[in-house]
Amino acid sequence: MMNIEHTILYSYYAAAFISLRFIPRDKWREASVIFLSQQFVTWFFGLLVVELHLIEYPVRELAEVNKTSFLFEFLAFPIITIFFCIYFPQAAVAWKKVLYTSAFCTGLTIFEVVFVKYTLLISYIRWDWYVTWVSVYAALSLSYFFYKWYFKIKAE
Amino acid sequence: MNSDYIVIIALWIVLPIILFKVIPKDRIREALATLMFFQTLTWLFSTGLTYFGLLESPIRVFQEATRLSFTMEYLVFPTAAVLFQLKFPNNSAFVRRLLHYLFWVGVILSFMFLISSFTNIMGVTIDSLIRSFFNFIIELWLCRRYVLWLMNHPQLQRNYE
Numbered sequence: 010m011m012n013i014e015h016t017i018l019y020s021y022y023a024a025a026f027i028s029l030r031f032i033p034r035d036k037w038r039e040a041s042v043i044f045l046s047q048q049f050v051t052w053f054f055g056l057l058v059v060e061l062h063l064i065e066y067p068v069r070e071l072a073e074v075n076k077t078s079f080l081f082e083f084l085a086f087p088i089i090t091i092f093f094c095i096y097f098p099q100a101a102v103a104w105k106k107v108l109y110t111s112a113f114c115t116g117l118t119i120f121e122v123v124f125v126k127y128t129l130l131i132s133y134i135r136w137d138w139y140v141t142w143v144s145v146y147a148a149l150s151l152s153y154f155f156y157k158w159y160f161k162i163k164a165e
Numbered sequence: 166m167n168s169d170y171i172v173i174i175a176l177w178i179v180l181p182i183i184l185f186k187v188i189p190k191d192r193i194r195e196a197l198a199t200l201m202f203f204q205t206l207t208w209l210f211s212t213g214l215t216y217f218g219l220l221e222s223p224i225r226v227f228q229e230a231t232r233l234s235f236t237m238e239y240l241v242f243p244t245a246a247v248l249f250q251l252k253f254p255n256n257s258a259f260v261r262r263l264l265h266y267l268f269w270v271g272v273i274l275s276f277m278f279l280i281s282s283f284t285n286i287m288g289v290t291i292d293s294l295i296r297s298f299f300n301f302i303i304e305l306w307l308c309r310r311y312v313l314w315l316m317n318h319p320q321l322q323r324n325y326e
Contacts, residue, residue, distance in 0.1 A: 038318045041311070045201035052208060052239060059230035074215045075231045083208065159194055161320050 014068040014130050018080055025084045032091060039160060040091045046155045047087040050148055055082040063136045067129040078131070086148075089113070093149050094156045114145045169224040169284045173236050180244045187251060194321055195312060196247050202311050203246035206304045207238040219293065224285040234287055237280075242301075245273050246308055253309070270301045 032040045055077040058064045066078045093113050098105055118141050124130045156162070188196040211233045214220035222234035249269040254261050274294055281289035316322065 038315050038321075041315065042198065042201075045198070045205060048205055048208070049201050052204065056227040056230040056235065060227045071212060071216055074212055074233065077230055079212070159197075160318070 014128050017124075017128065017130060018068075018070060021080055021085055025080075025088050028088055028092070032095070036095055039095065039156065042159055043091045043094045043152055043156050044087040046159075047090040047148065047152050048083065050151065051082040051086055054144075054148075058136075062134050065132045065134055067132060069130075089117070090149060090152045094153050097153055099162070110146055110149055113149060114142045117145050118142045167224065169286055172280075172284050172286060173224075173226060176236055176241060180240055184244055184247060187248065189251075192251065195316060196251060198312050198315050199247050199250040199308060200243045203243040203304065203308050204239055206307060207242050208233075210300055210304065211238045214296075219296065221288040222286060223288060237277075237287060241276065242273065245269060245276075246305060249305055250309065250312060266302060266305060269305065270298060273301050274298060 059066070059076045066076065069075070069078055069080075071079050093110075098109055101109075118138050121131065121141055122138050125133055184196070184200075211220060215232050220233075222232070222237065225231070225233070226235045249265070252265070254265055274297060277287060277289050277297060278294065281287050
């Protein structure tokens with residue numbers, strides 16, 4: 010019988026590493042700063058939501074050490090943020106930027122809701138899909154502002 | 166309230182103030198990169214060490230969510246790394262730079278020893294101090310390599326005029 014949770018986790022680790030190949034060569038320095046700044050946020054908030062019993066990750070790696078999702082907080086979400094920031098439509102009109110950010114939030118939320126419904130990777134205790142959506146929106150925007158400030162990128 | 170929590174709260178107040186005071190305005194990006202990269206390293210190292218039962222912290226902030234000492238790994242060690250990086254004698258001879266490494270690793274180990282002697286924030290034994298000695302030398306070196314590489318970016322190079 011297939012162990013669905015561990016197969017998904019493994020695929021995600023693989024996908025995370027493979028995706029690094031698609032970071033443009035001349036953007037590695039930018040990518041590393043984006044990655045680190047998002048970890049700075051997720052390490053803290055990931056622990057907080059578990060400690061306050063808002064979210065639970067029944068099946069996880071390093072289960073004895075953390076009750077959080079190491080994969081999502083250490084690797085997956087910071088890497089997604091890299092792509093979000095590098096391909097951000099900086100010169101576009103405001104509503105396109107909102108749409109771009111919303112697309113990322115919606116994509117992530119859909120994945121999460123599916124995992125909540127059909128797997129033991131994550132379960133909501135006192136949480137809802139829209140809280141995920143809003144917090145992802147906030148985290149992505151925050152990272153992008155930090156990235157712009159860090160590399161002194163001027164608005165066009 | 167347990168005195169260990171008072172120490173934890175004190176660390177969370179004092180260390181950010183120290184960071185705020187010592188980081189010069191023109192090196193804030195360098196300092197932040199050091200802080201964040203070192204957090205990533207301590208996150209990985211402490212997770213591994215705790216997993217193999219080589220590190221423990223009985224009293225901690227996120228008592229349930231993790232067995233790592235969030236205060237030490239997220240705040241204390243990265244702060245030490247920032248000080249190490251800011252005070253690094255860039256153009257000095259090898260021996261001087263080596264002494265700089267040994268001095269800051271000494272500071273970190275002494276702090277760990279004190280913390281474990283007077284509080285339950287971290288359990289430290291002689292062998293964990295010896296392991297930490299090598300770990301921190303490696304971590305500080307990696308961190309420095311990363312920051313030097315990052316600072317090669319055209320927007321981040323400092324003016325030395």
